[in-house]
Amino acid sequence: MANYDISVAHLYGNLMNTYGDYGNIIALTYYAKQIGVTVDYHLVSLNDHFDPETYNFVLFGGGQDYEETIVAHDLKTKAEQIKTYIENDGPLLAVCGGFQLLGHYMIMADGTKVDGIGVMDHYTTNMHDDKITILNGKRLTGNIVIKNNDTGETYHGFENHQGRTFLGKSERALGTVISGNGNNGLDKTEGVIYRNVYGSYFHGPIFTRNGNLAKRVLATALSKKYPNVNWSEKLSQIDTETF
Amino acid sequence: MTLKSSLARATAKSSYWVLRHILHRGGTSLPGKLAVAIDPDILKTIQQDFDLIIVTGTNGKTLTTALITRVLQAGGYEVITNPSGSNMIQGITGTLVTTKVKSSPNGKKPLAVLEVDEANVEKITNAIHPKMFVLTNIFRDQLDRYGEIYTTYDKIIAGIKNAPDALVLANGDSPIFTRGDFTNTRRYFGFNHINPTDFKPAVAPINTDGILSPTDHSVLHYDFITYANLGKYFSTTDQFARPELKYQVTSVDQLTPKYSQFSIDNTPLRIEIGGLYNIYNALTAFSVGREFGVTPAQIKKAFESNAQIFGRQEAINVDGKDVTIVLIKNPVGANSVIDMMLTETDEFSLLALLNANYADGIDTSWIWDAEFEKLHHTNIKAVATGGERYQDLRVRLKMAGFAEQAVYEDLTKIVAAIKALPTKKVYIAATYTAMLQLREQLKAAGYIKGGF
Ligand SMILES: [Zn+2]
Numbered sequence: 193m194a195n196y197d198i199s200v201a202h203l204y205g206n207l208m209n210t211y212g213d214y215g216n217i218i219a220l221t222y223y224a225k226q227i228g229v230t231v232d233y234h235l236v237s238l239n240d241h242f243d244p245e246t247y248n249f250v251l252f253g254g255g256q257d258y259e260e261t262i263v264a265h266d267l268k269t270k271a272e273q274i275k276t277y278i279e280n281d282g283p284l285l286a287v288c289g290g291f292q293l294l295g296h297y298m299i300m301a302d303g304t305k306v307d308g309i310g311v312m313d314h315y316t317t318n319m320h321d322d323k324i325t326i327l328n329g330k331r332l333t334g335n336i337v338i339k340n341n342d343t344g345e346t347y348h349g350f351e352n353h354q355g356r357t358f359l360g361k362s363e364r365a366l367g368t369v370i371s372g373n374g375n376n377g378l379d380k381t382e383g384v385i386y387r388n389v390y391g392s393y394f395h396g397p398i399f400t401r402n403g404n405l406a407k408r409v410l411a412t413a414l415s416k417k418y419p420n421v422n423w424s425e426k427l428s429q430i431d432t433e434t435f
Numbered sequence: 436m437t438l439k440s441s442l443a444r445a446t447a448k449s450s451y452w453v454l455r456h457i458l459h460r461g462g463t464s465l466p467g468k469l470a471v472a473i474d475p476d477i478l479k480t481i482q483q484d485f486d487l488i489i490v491t492g493t494n495g496k497t498l499t500t501a502l503i504t505r506v507l508q509a510g511g512y513e514v515i516t517n518p519s520g521s522n523m524i525q526g527i528t529g530t531l532v533t534t535k536v537k538s539s540p541n542g543k544k545p546l547a548v549l550e551v552d553e554a555n556v557e558k559i560t561n562a563i564h565p566k567m568f569v570l571t572n573i574f575r576d577q578l579d580r581y582g583e584i585y586t587t588y589d590k591i592i593a594g595i596k597n598a599p600d601a602l603v604l605a606n607g608d609s610p611i612f613t614r615g616d617f618t619n620t621r622r623y624f625g626f627n628h629i630n631p632t633d634f635k636p637a638v639a640p641i642n643t644d645g646i647l648s649p650t651d652h653s654v655l656h657y658d659f660i661t662y663a664n665l666g667k668y669f670s671t672t673d674q675f676a677r678p679e680l681k682y683q684v685t686s687v688d689q690l691t692p693k694y695s696q697f698s699i700d701n702t703p704l705r706i707e708i709g710g711l712y713n714i715y716n717a718l719t720a721f722s723v724g725r726e727f728g729v730t731p732a733q734i735k736k737a738f739e740s741n742a743q744i745f746g747r748q749e750a751i752n753v754d755g756k757d758v759t760i761v762l763i764k765n766p767v768g769a770n771s772v773i774d775m776m777l778t779e780t781d782e783f784s785l786l787a788l789l790n791a792n793y794a795d796g797i798d799t800s801w802i803w804d805a806e807f808e809k810l811h812h813t814n815i816k817a818v819a820t821g822g823e824r825y826q827d828l829r830v831r832l833k834m835a836g837f838a839e840q841a842v843y844e845d846l847t848k849i850v851a852a853i854k855a856l857p858t859k860k861v862y863i864a865a866t867y868t869a870m871l872q873l874r875e876q877l878k879a880a881g882y883i884k885g886g887f
Contacts, residue, residue: 202641206638206639206646206654207646207647209804210575210583210644211798211800212642212766212800212801212802212803212804214641214642214803214804215800215804218803218834218835222834237654238653238654256583256584256585256644257585258585259644262647262652333797334797350797350798350800395798396799396800397800400803400830400831433833433834435826435827435830
């Protein structure tokens with residue numbers, strides 16, 4: 193078997209990994225290994241340079257409010273490179289706080305407004321916003337099921353967020369909420385898809401419980417680096433964990 | 436004491452008696468509720484009878500409270516304490532009003548050592564001004580309920596501010612305890628068991644929280660890490676560093692799953708329980724004891740003569756199998772258990788049980804921050820999974836490289852599951868309600884007696 197490898201960047205993994213987000217990389221690595229692909233892990237954190245050419249997949253997880261504030265500040269120095277990575281169709285999974293910070297801004301539970309880097313078109317307000325008519329003042333916490341309208345796949349997870357995210361015109365939801373609350377509890381959207389970026393409020397983490405999504409993102413990453421191999425075909429021959 | 440407070444106390448005591456001796460229920464919540472209903476100021480009234488020590492933090496406070504109690508008793512104090520688990524305001528009130536306070540054999544004022552839930556510290560200190568706050572640690576713990584580590588600490592700080600004269604005795608190895616704008620005197624305990632020539636500079640692993648310096652928010656570095664984000668930390672961008680320690684672990688001599696040998700302030704000690712985190716619990720108790728004038732020799736004796744208090748790590752025999760049950764509830768706790776298994780030299784099997792009820796924490800994502808991969812460095816021979824969320828654990832362990840697993844969806848088959856494991860030694864790691872269900876099964880099969 194030929195030897196293939198991909199390089200994964202865990203953006204602020206030491207500060208934004210509050211709900212087992214690293215599990216997404218464990219899942220990706222688990223599937224990659226079975227098709228002969230090695231995953232090289234790189235932590236890219238405060239004061240580190242993010243080179244858009246180096247990585248084949250990026251994970252940007254969620255954090256606590258304090259850490260998110262510090263990250264938001266540093267993220268500005270990487271904004272151009274992250275934009276380049278995204279616009280070049282680089283695969284990226286952004287969870288919770290990471291999802292929020294790629295958008296225009298987020299308002300934290302205490303009302304503080306934190307600037308995102310605006311490389312994507314959504315924004316996030318907080319649970320105390322007057323516009324929020326459902327579950328105002330409450331965290332959106334619990335099990336959630338959504339349906340991906342592109343593929344028909346169903347995804348299972350757990351959401352736990354105070355922020356209410358509203359998608360922009362260039363964005364579509366990762367899925368429609370079947371049960372649970374999703375991005376804001378109002379419009380039945382959960383997460384985001386933009387180019388090869390997937391955003392979500394799912395903990396669980398999403399790739400561990402929804403192997404079909406993990407495999408699709410892995411195939412995208414591999415096909416960009418090794419276009420002459422039929423990765424989807426290879427991945428279809430191994431078992432998928434979904435529960 | 437006023438008539439009202441006497442009546443409140445008498446009512447609480449009689450309801451406690453009825454609960455315990457007629458209804459055979461242990462709880463102290465109802466007596467507490469009744470007492471407060473009759474006299475809302477009951478706690479203020481009874482506080483003259485004792486000096487209060489509040490023990491709080493996310494992990495290990497039950498065992499630490501029990502250890503502190505034994506240490507202080509060994510030093511000649513009369514000590515009141517709350518039973519395990521009853522660490523909310525009502526249960527505590529119940530404990531205090533139903534316990535008869537005797538005078539201390541050493542002639543000093545009796546002490547109340549209370550394990551207090553982080554969110555209840557402020558409520559207790561609104562009524563009673565403690566002499567001392569003991570802060571064990573703050574790890575991420577069931578965020579679906581209480582929020583983030585700094586939010587949790589803020590709740591404790593609100594309580595500390597109610598009692599500015601109280602001493603704050605805190606774990607100096609945890610960077611969070613250097614934070615907080617309260618004026619109380621602070622003293623710290625921690626680990627100093629490594630010779631500076633053996634320091635291995637490191638940063639904390641990515642699955643830990645609370646790693647930023649409070650001064651300039653830079654990522655902390657460590658001369659050594661004991662576990663999670665605990666250790667001898669320092670900033671590389673300014674002068675911020677771990678504060679000076681008043682009480683310290685000066686050597687770690689032997690770690691096994693069943694006992695640990697170490698020294699604190701050069702006194703050799705032994706506790707009948709494994710796990711480095713339990714040495715922190717012992718260190719905490721040692722520090723409190725020293726603050727109250729208990730001698731190192733008395734503390735040593737207290738540790739050695741009270742082997743049975745290490746109840747949460749329970750050893751039972753199932754038809755010749757040597758079974759150890761450990762509670763897991765959050766990533767740091769689970770990793771501590773995994774670290775403890777790394778000190779096991781015999782072959783063993785692991786049965787992991789996961790539920791996601793309210794008492795377990797309804798979010799199971801923390802299992803992905805538990806480093807089950809490390810188990811490949813042990814003599815582990817078999818892995819089995821179960822509980823209501825067996826799927827999550829099965830996949831977690833499969834992705835950790837344990838392809839072969841017996842899976843038990845139904846805990847009624849758990850006794851058979853234990854017997855089916857290939858090794859004499861078996862570790863069962865279970866979340867809270869899974870542990871209760873497991874105990875029911877073991878009780879029904881006659882392997883353990885009594886309730887929980
Ligand atoms: Zn979240």
